Amino acid sequence: MPFPEGVPSVPVRYSVTSPAGGGPGQGTLQLMPTVPAIRIPGADGVFTGGGTYQFIDGQLDNGSGEQVRLLPTNVDGANPAVWAWLGIESVNGAQPRHFYFAVDADAEEVDLGAVQQLAPDLTQYLAVPGESAYDAWLRAGNDGTEEEFLASLVGPPGDITAANDYTDEQLDQALAAEVARANAAYDPAGAAGAAQAAAIATASSDAAAKASTAQSNAVAAAATAAASLYLPKALLTVDAFMAQPGTKVFGHRGAGMVCPEHTEASYDYAIAHGIQAMELSVNVDSEGQLWCLHDLTLDRTTYSTGALNTYPSTGVAQRVLTNGRVLHGQGWTDQPMVPLRRMLDKYLGKVVLFVEPKGNDAVVPLQTLLSTSYPHAPASVIWKAHVGTSFTWPKNNGYRTWCYIDDASSDAVLDGKDAQVDYWGVSTSMSSARRQQIVARGKPVFSWPVYRRSQRAALEADGIVGLMSSDPVYVRGTTAQATASRWDQQVKESGGTPQTDYNENAALKFSDTDGWVSINRANGTYGLGRYCPIVSGAGGYRIQIDMKYDQINSGDLNVHGGLYLGKTSDDPYQFGTINPSDGYHLILRHNGVLRLYRHVTTQTGGISLGATDISTDAPVAGQPMTIQVDVTPTTIEARRLGNAAWTTGPIADTTNRGGYFGLTNGSISDVAARPFWRNLAITQL
Structure with missing residues (x-):
């Protein structure tokens, strides 16, 4: 876009290579500031900037034959002073890649492929102020310095002589008259006084009730404001993710066929390789703390035994280790259990999270945690549950819902849930004909558990648009990753x-x-x-x-x-x-x-x-x-x-x-x- 007069800019370039066999890449790069707008000293209005640009023969192109230019992030006197650019790269149909970066005002040109990438939580912003009163005074045709403008706000001096001539006797008389008038108006004696006292008491009670209501409303407003401040930094919401073209690939149990399932290492593996959505199964210990765990017991995935809800929080944190080496090789180190809060704090708002309480005793603690500590969760969380459970709470609280069904679930059962379901879930063991019937109901359908590319091909042929994959990096890909074993x-x-x-x-x-x-x-x-x-x-x-x-x-x-x-x-x-x-x-x-x-x-x-x-x-x-x-x-x-x-x-x-x-x-x-x-x-x- 052309830059207004007085607004600095820096030319940028970016080259991409096709991930399939090399050669120039094709696709788009969306560039946007991490703040709603920036005010530049000496320039009228505010600057928003950015846009979506094509890669032509692997080179960034602004569509008019000119080089793409960006506003520097360190313009002197800019408001806000601290912000960054966000780039969203989509090349040859691969999963979009997000990166933050700064642009130096002194740079002659910036190669976006070589910039130092910033942490996603770098940017905080203050609201951009409107026009100052002094600016409005000047725009109204006045002329003068800011000191003259301030002086114009002070009225003419009063008659100091008249004030000095006001005697003590006159002052006493005025005070006596005011006291008499007040006593007549607020005399507490008699019926009029009693009525006045009752009115005062009623007004006091009413004021207290209104103050309490106002306080509650203020707390709710503060929570909403906190959520709105957080969400502009989110990389991905449910709706934005679902709007992306092509089949969606989610991490099943993190990446449970590659890493020990439902561990931080498993979640990190999926996200580090560009997976934009993953599943968090949840169960609760004896003290009410929520942990990422698929089963009600620790028997299958850890060296411990028995139900999780019989263990204290400290015992789970210090003594329970996963036995991923049995399934994934003895080269793995034992992994600790991961609290749900840690994963929400780490990834909520950055990727889409499928959250599912696996045990009945985990449902209310999960609902309470999300409501009180993560009011912004509905934007980037999908509530996942079996067809036999209730979806009333998540729908009433603004969540998208994924209802996974049994292979033998009847149409009557599905009809009873349909109003509260956003996405259906079918297993890879379900017949192709039945999967196609579920797709024909008209809502997006996701399948689980997918760990072969051949499964992906069969599911896509049936109209499935989302894959809950235990090996998401492999299932998403189409090429070999190596030619020699390690x-x-x-x-x-x-x-x-x-x-x-x-x-x-x-x-x-x-x-x-x-x-x-x-x-x-x-x-x-x-x-x-x-x-x-x-x-x-x-x-x-x-x-x-x-x-x-x-x-x-x-x-x-x-x-x-x-x-x-x-x-x-x-x-x-x-x-x-x-x-x-x-x-x-x-x-x-x-x-x-x-x-x-x-x-x-x-x-x-x-x-x-x-x-x-x-x-x-x-x-x-x-x-x-x-x-x-x-x-x-x-x-x-x-x-x-x-x-x-x-x-x-x-x-x-x-x-x-x-x-x-x-x-x-x-x-x-x-x-x-x-x-x-x-x-x-x-x-x-």
């Missing part, structure tokens, strides 16, 4: 897709040394979404990985484990079953036989590729072997390194070229004889 860290990676979520037996197991991993489950499999979809070179790609058996099944040397690959999606795979999508699987038997198979959705057994079994040396318990799979545009080949003859040779097959793969225990039902893997590497050919 299993030596002994922590679960984003994109790991076990056959069942939140299940200890299905989780990837980490060895204490040397970076080995395994699946401690009969016929278990584990998707490696972190490395998917594999990006092929012109000649294809290679998967290389070390593999070993710590125990050989001497009773049946035909049992096998290995890899599955070539799938177009991350849906679950299991040997010997009907699978949702086609692909390949490589097996290495306990007798050393190496084979490649193609699996299809119409039969349980694999289709052998190549003419014969490839006999390699029998595995030795505890000794590593290295296997490779090369996938070219026209062939597929598997080999075990160590002997040039240990290869299937290139097999002409172009059937499956999907980029999703994973680990499989194959036909092994005795977990003691399961395979172990390490040192995964993906290479372009």
